[in-house]
Structure formats: C-alpha cells, structure tokens
Amino acid sequence: RVVARYRRDPANMVQILREIQEVCDWISPEAIDRLQTTLGVPRTKIEGVAGFYSFFYTAPRGKYRVLFSDNITDRMLGNRALMERLCNSLWVERGKVSEDGLVSVGKTACTGMCDQGPALLVNNLAIAGLTAERIDRIAELICDKVPLGDWPAEFFKVQDNIRRVDILLSADFQPGAALLAARARAPDEGLMASNMRSWREGLPSGIGGPVAVLDEIKRANLRGRGGAGFITGLKWEACRNAPLKTGQRRIVVCNADEGEPGTFKDRVLLAKYADLVVEGMTVAAYAVGATQGFVYLRGEYRYLLDHLNAVLARRRREKLLGENILGIPGADFDIEIHVGAGAYVCGEESALIESLEGKRGTPRNRPPFPVTNGYLDQPTIVNNVETFAAAAMIALKGGDWYAGIGTKHSAGTKILSVSGDCERPGLYEYPFGVSVRHVLADCGAKDPQAVQVSGPSGICVAEAEFDRIIGFEDIPTAGAFTVFDKRRDMFEVARNYVHFFQHESCGFCTPCRVGTSLLKNLMDKLHYGAGSPYDFSEIEKLNQLLQSMSHCGLGHTACNPVLDTIAKFRPAYEKRMNQQDFTPAFDLDRALAAARQMTGRDDAAAHLSSEHGGAT
Ligand code: SF4
Secondary structure, eight states, X not given: OHHHHTTTOGGGHHHHHHHHHHHHSSOOHHHHHHHHHHHOOOHHHHHHHHHHSTTOOSSOOOSEEEEEEOSHHHHHTTHHHHHHHHHHHHTOOTTSBOTTSSEEEEEESOOSOGGGOSOEEETTEEEXXXXXXXXXXXXXXXXXXXXXXGSOGGGGOOOOOEXXXXXXXXXXXXXXXXXXXXXXXXXXXXXXXXHHHTTTTOOOSOSSTHHHHHHHHHHHTOBOTTSSOOBHHHHHHHHHHSOOOTTOOEEEEEEEOOOSTTOOHHHHHHHHOHHHXXXXXXXXXXXXXXXXXXXXXXXXXXXXXXXHHHHHHHHHHTTSSBSSGGGOTTOOXXXXXXXXXXXXXXXXXXXXXXXXXXXXXXXXXXXXOTTTSOGGGSOEEEEEHHHHHHHHHHHHHOHHHHHTSBOSSSBSEEEEEEEEXXXXXXXXXXXTTOBHHHHHHHHTOOSEEEEEETSTTSEEEEGGGTTOBBSTTSBOOSSEEEEEETTSOHHXXXXXXXXXXXXXXOSSSHHHHHHHHHHHHHHHHHHTTOOOTHHHHHHHHHHHHHHHHOSSHHHHHTTHHHHHHHHHOHHHHHTTOOOSSOOOSSOHHHXXXXXXXXXXXXXXXXXSSGGGTSOO
C-alpha cells in the first residue's frame, strides 16, 4: 500500500522507507526484498539508501527509539545526566537495544529545539523541555508499553517562543493576498491569463505578470536566507530562462532541512506562518513558470507533517494551489512534502535534490547547477523557508518597500534563532544591521563572552566584537545565534562542533571523511590532556586539506570553530598543551584499554609505551 501511494516511483524511495519504518519499527531484509520486486530497484541500491540516513534502521532498534538531542545547548542544560537517568531506569546501555527488544536510547546531533531544550525524539517525534520528572514518566510509559498516541499530549507541545516581530513574524497575512497582488501586476487580465496558461511550458521573456514579479524580487535585492546569500532574483531568472526538454517542467523546492545546530526559525515559520511560506513558493512558481513543488522537511520536524498537509489541502480547496489557481485555466502548481531522515548534508541544495530523487544525499558536482539541471535533471530552484516568506511579502508590497528595510547591502529583515545563556531564548526578527550587542541585550544575556553566529560553520564573535552587525557586509547568517557566558569553556564548545562535523560527514570524499575524524581525534587528545604545541600546526594542516580538497561546504567549514576559538580563546587551548613533545592523535595504548580489560590482561607488559614498562 505504501509503495502504491507513492506511485511505485523509485524517486520516492526515502519516503517509502520512512513509512515502512513507521509501521514496522525498522527496515527488515524482507521489506527490502519486497521493495526490490515492486520498485524494480537493485537490492544494493535500496540498502545503500537505507544505510545512508541516520534515522533509518536496518536492524531492530526497539519499539521505542529514543534519541537525545546532543547540541551544545542541550549539553549546557544537562542532557547527558538525563540520558543516563533514562538508561538506568530502563536498564539499557546507551546506543544499544534493551535485552527484551523494547527500547533503544541514543543521541542525535540537534533536534531544532535549542530554545526549549533539553529535548529528545521518540520514534522521530520531539519532546522538549525535559526534566528529571518528565524522564521518569517517559520511562514508566515505555515500561508499560503505552502507545505513543496515548502519551500525555503536553509532552509533544512545542513552543513558538516568538520574542521580537517585524515584517514577517508580525504579518497578519491573508492567504492568497500575495498571489492576487502578483496577478494585479499584469497590465491586463488577458495577458495575465496567457501568462498563467503558459506557466506549464515556462515563459519566454514578456511584459508584466511573471516578469513583473521577477522584477520586484530583483528590485527588493532579496538574498537567500539559508546562509550563502545568493541573490534570489538572479537564481529565479536563471531557472526561468533554462530551456526545457520534452516532457520536462520547472520545479520549486523549499529547503526546510535546517540542520545547522542552533537554528530553529524554519520550525516556527512552518508551524505558524505556513500560508506565507507556501504562498511564497507559489509566487516563485508563477515567476519562473514551475508546476511542481516540494517542501523538504527535516526529519526532526516530522511532527509538522499533518499540519502542513492540512494547509496544502485547504489551499487546494481555496484555489490557491493545485489546478487552475485563482480560477485561471492552466495555472497549475502543486506541492508535495518530503520528510528527511537525519542527514545534515541534505541541507546542501544538490544533496537535497539527490535525496528528493530517492537516493543517498551526496552533494553533486557543480556545474551544472540546479537552476538548469536539478530535480530529475529539470530546472529547479531551491530556496530557504524564510526566503519564500520574504518573497510573498515582496509580491504583496513591492520590491522598493522591501529594499528600504535593512542596510544598503542587506535588504529586509533576518530572523535569529537565539539560544544558550540568555533569559529569553526564542525567535527575534530584526532589520539587517542590528548589532550583536543589541540582540544580547534584548534576549537577556548576562555576562556573555561569545556568540556563535550561524552555527558551527559560522563565526564565533567574541566580546570585543559585539558591536559588529548582522548583515551580508559583516556577519552573514542562516539564523543561529548561540550565546555563551563566561562560565563556558570555549574549547569544549569547539570540540562539540567538531564532533558534529565528524558525525555528519557523508563520507563521499576522503579529505572530509578522514580529515574530520583526524580533527575530532586531535580535539579529543587535547581534551584528555595529551596536547602539545605541535597540535596547532596539525590543526592548520588539516584546515588546508579540508579547505582545498573537500567536495562541499561541510568539509570546507569543518575547521572554522577550532580556528575561531584558537584565535579568540587561545588560553583555553594552551592550558591543555601539557606535553612538550608531539604525540599522535591516535593513542593505541588507550584504544586497547577496553580489550585488555575484557581479557583480564592489564599488566605492565601489555602496554606499548616504555613509561608503562612495556615494549614500545
Ligand atoms: Fe560528504 Fe564531507 Fe565530501 Fe561534503 S565534503 S561530500 S559532507 S564527505
């Protein structure tokens, strides 16, 4: 039934596997056998896809699969102690399945609940605001085998925590308003209708209608809100001008895979402003001549799926989506939601497209770019959730209005996801140009020493730089704004981020796969007190390797948190440089410790180093 619902299309492989797991708790060899037959896809390919995503299980992981969020803010809020408490209550070892096969407890990178952590996922549904009492109740529910649907509803309640609003978060948006405004930009109804009819074929250059909308987006100087800041109007224009082969169409993709630790703004936009986002996608479809759209929703936001599907269904009934939009024959555009399965790298647009096509989320070689050769080789635009929300407001109020907000080089507003050491974590929307100091005052940060802006791949802003501004001309950001007060050890912050990159490296290219592991080992070595001054040059060498040889941005930026914190918090590293001589990051003696313990052979002769009295 699942396969039939997805039209027996291998491009829906990720969704099919997800639904199979939701029903069967894991993806069994029998399920893969049946998929091989019904989809006509080689078994190795299905296994390759299932093995790529961290939320898919090809071995039983229990009826209840608990994953604790392990972002730095969860750590600061005591997630490790809570995880131990749950493991102890359930008699299960971390990372393992309980002996009765009922439950597994592990950790995942970040669940996008940094404003209300600590958090966990149980069977991919988020529970935030964890306390010891809540953990004890969860343990009871699991032991009593209570179905998730009967767990207390308040456990699954996610707060929006909107703290400061501006043009997007205050938008009292009437569904359809932006589309009507776009329609009004056509010089006459006849031209509008002909433009809408030719939506399917993609439009040549013309006057009014889609071209006018595109001009407004360009005039607004809207830049992508996913972090890279590419000019949205140019991206849309390139897609619109890309030739279509027979049977092809143009595609609009909303990238709602916000996996950067510390970011959660898209979660709130989709929960509370879904009409604004979907309308922005529809405006984009109109401007570029697309007929098919996708929302790629990160797996951690699975709880939003029913809500989003309800919004899409209502919009179809209201003729704001689907066939004959606004009642105009030929104006067709519809949206499907694809749910991710726990792969940070899928936030990269070409990896996301691979995942949408039912494959492993490996970033593609570029060029060609998605605007000409995207989803199933068709012209495709991929934009961030916030970009589409802004596009809807631009269609409604015009490019000049939007360009007048913010700074000369950064038009409009930016929504910041504020978390960490502050009294009021949550969403803050500001016109671009706001200073870091201003945001810190608004969120009630006491005694801050640093802010990590834009997540691990972003910038660590130290106290002396708090007058720097949020904007493409100074500090560009996808939205994360994580505050660290003076109690925090910035070395450990960087180490957490390095572990994140090592875990999330997709393994496709050797420099990143190996380089992130070496970097992690190096930071762990410093953590254990075995660092020496030589390690600074080792880190620099690794950075050069990752920068020059990695295939995608993850590898390019993996050393950023370390280099930034070395430059700004060097004493945190120097106090760990206890050795005079260089010691390799891989400590064979330490690695053998567990085996020695298991075999009961931990005498001096079994050790490798001469200082232990053994052979070197
Ligand atoms: Fe994968 Fe890392 Fe290579 Fe990117 S740089 S493709 S994440 S291995």
